Amino acid sequence: MSDEECVRVIAATNTRVPTGDCYDILAFSENNPSLKFKDRTTDSTDLKEVFAKFDSSQPISTEILSRTRYLCAKYLGGAWNRIRRDQFRLKAITGGMSNLLFLVELASEVESLGSEARQALLRIQCQTDLDQLLTESVVFTLLSERCLGPKLLGVFPGGRFEQFIPSRPLQCREISKPAIGRIIAPMMARVHTLDVPITKEPEVLNCARGWLAKFRQTAGGARPIDIRCTAARVPAHSYPASITCDQLEEELNFVEDFLIKSKSPVVFSHNDLQEGNILLFADYHLADDGSIRSQSGEDVTIDPLVLIDFEYCSYNYRGFDLGNHFCEYGIDYNCDEPPYYKIYGEMFNVTEQRRNFCKAYRDEVYRMRDSGENPHFPSDLVTGDRQKDLDRLVTESTLFMAVSNIYWSCWALLNAEDAVIQFDYSSYARDRLALYYQQKASLQKFMDSQ
Numbered sequence: 303m304s305d306e307e308c309v310r311v312i313a314a315t316n317t318r319v320p321t322g323d324c325y326d327i328l329a330f331s332e333n334n335p336s337l338k339f340k341d342r343t344t345d346s347t348d349l350k351e352v353f354a355k356f357d358s359s360q361p362i363s364t365e366i367l368s369r370t371r372y373l374c375a376k377y378l379g380g381a382w383n384r385i386r387r388d389q390f391r392l393k394a395i396t397g398g399m400s401n402l403l404f405l406v407e408l409a410s411e412v413e414s415l416g417s418e419a420r421q422a423l424l425r426i427q428c429q430t431d432l433d434q435l436l437t438e439s440v441v442f443t444l445l446s447e448r449c450l451g452p453k454l455l456g457v458f459p460g461g462r463f464e465q466f467i468p469s470r471p472l473q474c475r476e477i478s479k480p481a482i483g484r485i486i487a488p489m490m491a492r493v494h495t496l497d498v499p500i501t502k503e504p505e506v507l508n509c510a511r512g513w514l515a516k517f518r519q520t521a522g523g524a525r526p527i528d529i530r531c532t533a534a535r536v537p538a539h540s541y542p543a544s545i546t547c548d549q550l551e552e553e554l555n556f557v558e559d560f561l562i563k564s565k566s567p568v569v570f571s572h573n574d575l576q577e578g579n580i581l582l583f584a585d586y587h588l589a590d591d592g593s594i595r596s597q598s599g600e601d602v603t604i605d606p607l608v609l610i611d612f613e614y615c616s617y618n619y620r621g622f623d624l625g626n627h628f629c630e631y632g633i634d635y636n637c638d639e640p641p642y643y644k645i646y647g648e649m650f651n652v653t654e655q656r657r658n659f660c661k662a663y664r665d666e667v668y669r670m671r672d673s674g675e676n677p678h679f680p681s682d683l684v685t686g687d688r689q690k691d692l693d694r695l696v697t698e699s700t701l702f703m704a705v706s707n708i709y710w711s712c713w714a715l716l717n718a719e720d721a722v723i724q725f726d727y728s729s730y731a732r733d734r735l736a737l738y739y740q741q742k743a744s745l746q747k748f749m750d751s752q
Contacts, residue, residue, distance in 0.1 A: 349460040353402045353426045354722035356394055367392065370424065374406055377456030377463055380418025381408060395423070396636075400613055402426040402723070405466055422455050423464040428722055429613070431512070437500050441612045444498060451610060467608065468584035474577045474634035474646070477627075478655050479592040485607050486580065487662035490627070493609065494569035494620060495670055497678035504568050505616035506709055507558055513712040514554070518547050520719040527715070531736050532729035533645040541739035550712070553738070557705055560745045561619060563752045566698050567682045571618035572609060576630040579611040620683070622709075624663070624695065625702025628656050629737075641726030645733060650703065653696075660695035664688065701748055704741035707734045 352369050356362065367387050374382040374390065382390075389412050395403040407421040414420060427435060439462075445451035446465075453465035476482055517523040526544040545553075572579070582588070586606040589595045594606050632649030635642070667683050670676055684691045714731035721727055 349426055350402070350428050350722060353404070354428075356402070356404075358394055362392055370404070370406060373424070373458065373461075373463075374422075377458055378418055378422060380415040381412050381420075382418060384415075385409075385412060400427075400429050400723075401461075401611075402428065406463075419455055419463075419465070421466045423452070423466045424461065425464060426461040427613075434509070434614070438613045438615060440500060441498060441615050444496075445612065450492075451608065451612070467581060469581035469608070470584070471578045472580045472582055472607075473636055474630070474632075474644075476588060477577055477580065478631040478649060478652060479588075480655060480658055481591075481593040482588075482607075483655060483659040484662045485594070485605060486575070486627075487659045488666035489605065489607065489609055490572070490575065490623060491663045491666040491670070493572055494623070494683070495667070495676050495679055496570045498570045498617075500617065502568065502617045504561070504618045506573075506618050506622055506705065507554060507561065509614075509616070510554055510709050510712040511551070513716045514547060514550060517712070517716045517719065520716075522715065522719050523547055527732070527735070529732050529735050529739075532641050532726070532733055533643060534733040534736050535645070535647045536733075536736040536740050541736045545735075553708060553742075554712075556742075557708060557745070560701070560705070560749055563749050564619065564621060564698065564701065566619040566621040566702070567680060568617055569620045569623075569680060569683070571615060571620070571623040572612060573614040573616060573618055573623060573626065574611065575609065575623065575627040576633070576635065578635060579609060581608050581610055582606060583608070619702065619705075621698035621702035622705055624660070624699035625704075626706040626709075628659075628699055629703050629706045631655070635725075641729040642724060643726070643730060650737075656699060657692070657696050660699060661692055664691050664695060697748075701744060704738050704745055707738035707741065711735045711738065 349369070352365055356366055370392055371382075371385070371387055371390065375385075385408065389409045391405075391407045391409065393405040393407070395405055402425075404424040404426075405421060406424050408414075429435065439457060442451065442462075442464075443454055446454045452467055455463040455465060457463075472482065477486065526546050527550070528544045529541050531538075542549075582594070583606050585597050586594050586602065587597060594602055596602055596606075629650070631652060632646040634644040634646065637643055664684065668688070671679055671684060711731045711734040714727040714734065718727035718731060
């Protein structure tokens with residue numbers, strides 16, 4: 303991984319001499335690696351608070367290094383059980399909006415004792431929805447076993463260790479490129495045909511209402527939500543100046559009516575297929591013409607991309623996964639300055655790219671249906687009329703962009719009340735609310751036509 307892909311690479315410092323403060327036991331453990339370190343707590347909230355203190359401009363704190371070493375020893379085992387604090391590296395990785403991500407790596411002079419991983423991705427989870435965390439853990443394990451995602455190396459309260467894949471996340475301007483879309487679309491289709499052992503009811507409104515209910519209990523939820531655009535360019539007459547939580551609830555009821563009339567098939571969905579959750583393997587690069595090429599010059603014979611972070615996955619309306627992905631064509635999270643995102647409004651209207659994506663999606667669905675390789679293949683994904691299916695996918699995905707906007711606005715309103723990640727959730731919530739109101743008329747027009 304290059305330095306550009308990480309916040310900063312900082313080697314661990316030498317072993318610390320006990321100072322008589324509350325970390326004496328940590329120092330003792332680090333200087334005596336044969337003795338087990340008794341973790342003070344395994345509480346997930348505590349872990350989040352500890353790792354949220356990571357500052358890329360400063361040396362890594364003793365607290366973070368000590369906790370990292372303990373987690374590695376306990377869940378990765380092997381050589382990790384014997385290392386000192388100066389025998390591994392910790393790198394903070396950019397890209398997570400709901401998690402804190404780090405790469406842990408044994409120093410080159412440390413010999414492996416067995417098959418333990420020499421490097422791993424450490425994921426500290428920041429969300430507190432226990433049901434969603436359980437679902438995501440089940441799905442991650444299933445995808446890992448089916449070789450559809452990174453391997454699971456260890457799981458603990460508040461996070462997990464994953465296989466580290468040498469790669470880089472795609473950028474916002476890349477995911478809409480035709481060559482990229484022709485790869486992502488079939489991958490999404492394959493995800494949509496998975497049979498996953500979780501509730502088969504669509505969860506999009508349950509999640510949004512759950513976030514809104516929690517937001518109501520905060521100080522921010524007691525006040526009207528002033529809507530003002532920060533990065534979005536939406537005419538002020540397209541949205542109200544402010545709304546209350548009750549009015550936002552009414553909008554969710556309106557969306558519920560649309561969902562019923564949409565008749566979009568319910569499938570297993572990623573629900574968050576944005577730039578940072580699509581990795582390009584390090585063996586490949588994006589050429590100037592937008593195509594993906596092997597670094598060795600050989601033909602690309604396997605998928606050079608992998609989908610990650612199924613944190614918000616659930617059974618959901620197919621149109622949501624498609625429409626949400628198309629929203630991400632115009633939202634760039636790779637920004638170092640407030641509000642830490644950009645919105646490119648013109649990318650919400652790239653109809654040709656979206657149609658080509660839907661065509662590649664449709665073709666993969668037909669291929670899987672005709673091959674008979676999936677005994678659990680959903681029967682309602684295609685009709686047998688390819689043109690009709692394509693037109694339906696295009697319409698469905700376009701309409702569901704509005705649903706994506708109100709969904710993530712509810713998420714961001716809640717996250718703004720207790721943020722540990724450097725991101726302006728408050729502005730993001732209001733930008734996406736403005737986009738929802740701008741697109742709401744298309745939902746009403748569709749429902750009136752039914």
